[in-house]
Structures are given as C-alpha cells and as structure tokens.
Amino acid sequence: MKWQHALPILMIALLAGCSGGKTRPSSGHAGSSSSRSAAGGASGAPGGGFYDDTSRPQNSRYRDGSDSVPGGPPPDVSKLPEPVPRVEPRALYGNKSPYTVLGQTYTVLPGPGGYVERGIASFYGNKFHGYKTSSLEDYDMYQFTAAHKTLPLPSYARVTNLDNGKSVIVRINDRGPFHENRLIDLSFAAAVKIGVWPKGTGLVEVRAIDPSQSLDVQALPPPPPAPKPASPGPGIYLQVGAFSDLGNAERVAQQLRSANFAPVQVVDAQINGRAIRRVRVGPIASVDQADDVTSRIEGMGLPRPQVAVD
Numbered sequence: 001m002k003w004q005h006a007l008p009i010l011m012i013a014l015l016a017g018c019s020g021g022k023t024r025p026s027s028g029h030a031g032s033s034s035s036r037s038a039a040g041g042a043s044g045a046p047g048g049g050f051y052d053d054t055s056r057p058q059n060s061r062y063r064d065g066s067d068s069v070p071g072g073p074p075p076d077v078s079k080l081p082e083p084v085p086r087v088e089p090r091a092l093y094g095n096k097s098p099y100t101v102l103g104q105t106y107t108v109l110p111g112p113g114g115y116v117e118r119g120i121a122s123f124y125g126n127k128f129h130g131y132k133t134s135s136l137e138d139y140d141m142y143q144f145t146a147a148h149k150t151l152p153l154p155s156y157a158r159v160t161n162l163d164n165g166k167s168v169i170v171r172i173n174d175r176g177p178f179h180e181n182r183l184i185d186l187s188f189a190a191a192v193k194i195g196v197w198p199k200g201t202g203l204v205e206v207r208a209i210d211p212s213q214s215l216d217v218q219a220l221p222p223p224p225p226a227p228k229p230a231s232p233g234p235g236i237y238l239q240v241g242a243f244s245d246l247g248n249a250e251r252v253a254q255q256l257r258s259a260n261f262a263p264v265q266v267v268d269a270q271i272n273g274r275a276i277r278r279v280r281v282g283p284i285a286s287v288d289q290a291d292d293v294t295s296r297i298e299g300m301g302l303p304r305p306q307v308a309v310d
Helices: 002-015 188-194 246-258 287-299
Strands: 099-101 104-106 116-124 145-148 155-161 167-174 184-187 202-209 236-243 264-271 274-284 306-309
Touching: 116 188, 116 306, 145 155, 155 184, 155 188, 167 184, 167 188, 184 188, 188 202, 202 306, 236 246, 236 264, 236 287, 246 264, 246 274, 274 287
Parallel strands: 116 184, 145 167
Antiparallel strands: 099 104, 116 202, 145 184, 155 167, 155 202, 236 274, 236 306, 264 274
C-alpha cells in the first residue's frame, strides 16, 4: 500500500519536530484549544480547517520559526481534568524501534511498567499547537500531554516538579524532546499546572503508569510529598561515565579536574550485582549551566554526559 512507503519519510518529519527548546512569550497571540488556526498551519484544508502537511521539510512545515506561549495571564488549569489512564492499543505511528534523530538512536520500551526517572523537563507551545504529534494525533497545548523519547505511544505518567512537589498525570502521545539533557517535553497546560512555566525548565520525576496493572485511579502512584521549605532542592549532576575499573574512573575524573570542572566525584554503585564507579560533575547550579558544561565536556572528546537529578 502507498502509505507503507510513505511511513519512513513521515516518521522523520514528525520525530524531529519536538526539539525541547525554550519558548518565548508571544505578543497579541492568545491561541485557544478550540481554534487550531490561531497557531497557524502548513496550509489551509478544504473548508477552512487546519491542515498539517507532514510531507513538507521540517524547516518549512510550521508557520512559526520559533516556539512561543500565549500572551497575557496563564490559563486557569485548575478545572482541567487530568487524563485517566486506561489500556490503549499502541499507536500505528511513533513506535518504530530503534529510531534515530539528530544522530542519536533510541529504543522504545516494551511497556511502561517500572519506568521511573528524574531529569530536566521542558515544554512546548504555540509553534506546535494543532500540528500532528509523532502518533498522528493533534497536539493541543491546553491538554495534559507530553513528549518522551522511549515510552510507548500512548502512555501515561505522573510528572512531579521536585522543587515544589506539584504533580500532574499526562498522556504521552509524542516523541521528544530531542535536545541534550532533556527528559520530557510537557504541554503548555501541564507546565503551568506544576510550575515549570514560566521558568521554562524544571527538575522533575517521571513515573510511568501501567493501566493494565492499576486500573483503579485511587491506586495510581501518588506524588511524593512536597519538600519542606528548609530542605535543599534537588541538584543537577552530569554523569560522564560508569566504570568497573577504579583506575579508569580516576583517570577520567582527573581529566575533568585538570580542565577546571568542579566538583568532580567518583561514586561507588551497584548495578545488577556488579560494582561500578560513576564519574560525576556537580551539583550544577542551573539548567543553562548544565547545558554549557555538557557542551564543554563533549568538546574534550569525552562521551556525552547523562543528567542525574538527586
């Protein structure tokens, strides 16, 4: 069938769309969940509806050159219902595994069960509003959704802001963010809900929900308690490598110290019964600084560091 031949081209266009970059305020551009044309389309559909031409090159598919958020006060998301996790069939699109974007290869997880990870969240808004996600659903920035690189589409997860304890359940229906050091891309509404907006990024825990194991909403994984005001916030660390040999770990650590990265730690850990040494830089004060340090470490010829939030 013709659509089978078009699938590889379509997937590349859709996957590359969610870059995880920062959004900028938009003047006089309110947008709404009921008016997709407010965000612009690739071209008009017959009858005046929205039409997203996914066959077009990525740099010309969207009307806006950079992302933005609606002007004015943030929307009131307090009355917006969170999605109720339910068993759904895998989407026909967006689940190819492995897949490669911007030179990085990712493997889609077989299921959501047991997935828990901490990292940096970003969000996306006007530029993508009304356009197709990787699963070929329409992106609505006023719904609680998210993009993730490896969880199956669709999936559900509870995302908790580790700085303030606020959380939201999101339905993951998109791929991304394809920006180094980012774990998840939240919809604008989800970012407002947990306080990632207007800062632009936040330290979060993503805990996947497996509806086949827990269909009772009351039994869904609860958010962690909000941190006490006097307690220190979570810290950003960059793991440069994990080594079974202590000498190799110390050599990389010394290389980083000689390049004036500080503090550099060699931390003992156990993985599947094996003793390893993790070489980490941190804590790092901000997401922007973590991005800068990541680029500098890569420039030394070392592997791209992995973000860890403790």
